[in-house]
Amino acid sequence: MKPNSAIAPKVYLVGAGPGAADLLTLRAARLLARADIVFHDALVHADVLAMAPQARLVLVGKRSGRLSTAQRFINRQLVDAAGRYRCVVRLKGGDPMLFGRAQEEIGALREAGIAVEIVPGISAGFGASAEVGQSLTRRGLSRSVIFLTPAVGTGEARHEWAQAARHADTVVLYMAGRQAQDIADGLIGAGLLPQRPAVLIENATLPGQRIIPTTLAGLPLAARQLADGPALILIGDVYAELIGLAAATTPRSAAA
Amino acid sequence: MKPNSAIAPKVYLVGAGPGAADLLTLRAARLLARADIVFHDALVHADVLAMAPQARLVLVGKRSGRLSTAQRFINRQLVDAAGRYRCVVRLKGGDPMLFGRAQEEIGALREAGIAVEIVPGISAGFGASAEVGQSLTRRGLSRSVIFLTPAVGTGEARHEWAQAARHADTVVLYMAGRQAQDIADGLIGAGLLPQRPAVLIENATLPGQRIIPTTLAGLPLAARQLADGPALILIGDVYAELIGLAAATTPRSAAA
Structure with missing residues (x-):
């Protein structure tokens, strides 16, 4: 002092x-x-x-x-x-x-x-991406990445949040582990396909790290495997191969 | 070897x-x-x-x-x-x-x-944000940030790019310096207001760094001041005070 x-x-x-x-x-x-x-x-x-x-x-x-x-x-x-x-x-x-x-x-x-x-520091989304081993962007598949926190159950804000996520190629949701059900509901409600690839990652870059590949519809069930660590959700075609799909088979939404 | x-x-x-x-x-x-x-x-x-x-x-x-x-x-x-x-x-x-x-x-x-x-490494958008001194997100003003590269003059891709940018609160455009006119046209065409705050930043974190606060409509003129270094464009209400505006006076689009 x-x-x-x-x-x-x-x-x-x-x-x-x-x-x-x-x-x-x-x-x-x-x-x-x-x-x-x-x-x-x-x-x-x-x-x-x-x-x-x-x-x-x-x-x-x-x-x-x-x-x-x-x-x-x-x-x-x-x-x-x-x-x-x-x-x-x-x-x-x-x-x-x-x-x-x-x-x-x-x-x-x-x-x-x-x-x-x-x-500056490495934001969690980048630490998680390095561990998951899938680039956030990919030629012909993803040229935009949105980082957001979900606004669940709050009317207008909820709508805006889901629309923003719907229009980006890759979505990175922070502070998302406990809201997996609301996130899945919100994004499917906004028009994203339930089978869209997703990854749940807890304690990224730390010894207790857990990576769970799933789909948008599978997020709530996958989230039950989480402990109490900070968790991110990654969503997008770039994660298709983690769940055994070819990226081309997973359009973003029914309209796409 | x-x-x-x-x-x-x-x-x-x-x-x-x-x-x-x-x-x-x-x-x-x-x-x-x-x-x-x-x-x-x-x-x-x-x-x-x-x-x-x-x-x-x-x-x-x-x-x-x-x-x-x-x-x-x-x-x-x-x-x-x-x-x-x-x-x-x-x-x-x-x-x-x-x-x-x-x-x-x-x-x-x-x-x-x-x-x-x-x-992982510090992506340019974070280096630039530290130098500009404005948080990418802010309570009540921005809860989503999109990172993208512009797809200009390519029909469908151009449309998707601008729509993705339009729905996020803060926009970070990479490899953007030479396409300032197309970017401004594309985003204003997608419904963003011409007076929306923007920042052009070249050579972020390096000795030749240059930070130019402007507006969406002002980007093409501002870009003429750039040299040949890598440049980013930041767009959003969070930059309002850099151009002497209160954030509340700058709705994202006419519809907002």
């Missing part, structure tokens, strides 16, 4: 990657090695935290359903720390700019006159 | 990240340090290649419009190298599983009985 009087206050917003510690970037690893304090999410693995041996570690946030009051408290903690520590790191699972609520923290810091430097 | 008789042949398909060498993963850096041969794309920066001091460096592929015969030649080179070198790395810009034509190489290697291990 060193006073920070001579240098301009700054917070590093750093991606912790998909799970495995050696999937951090070199830049992230160097920052952690010299960090004085690290604010981290619950999902950041202990091996990653061990890369910041000098730092005070502060667990913030919740695994799901973080309240806005809690977010304001995190913002306040970051602003305070920037005035007191030389190297302040806010460590977020995956990439900080995708589903990380980064903008709220960036906004609060900038408003307080604190510089923010962002260090 | 060491004979590879005792161990099973394997090729590492490694993401080189968005540009800056310290945005490689630790795993990628360790592989490069012990690589005997590295097959790399033209876009991989010299500082990254310098991380493989022992390796024979082989430039493969073209910056755009790679022919399938060229791809078959690359596949053949990889298969041959796997039988002759201990540590063979295929290094691709960004993440190997997004717009990298990885599946053709993976398929050829597996067919030849060669194991493939994939090491």
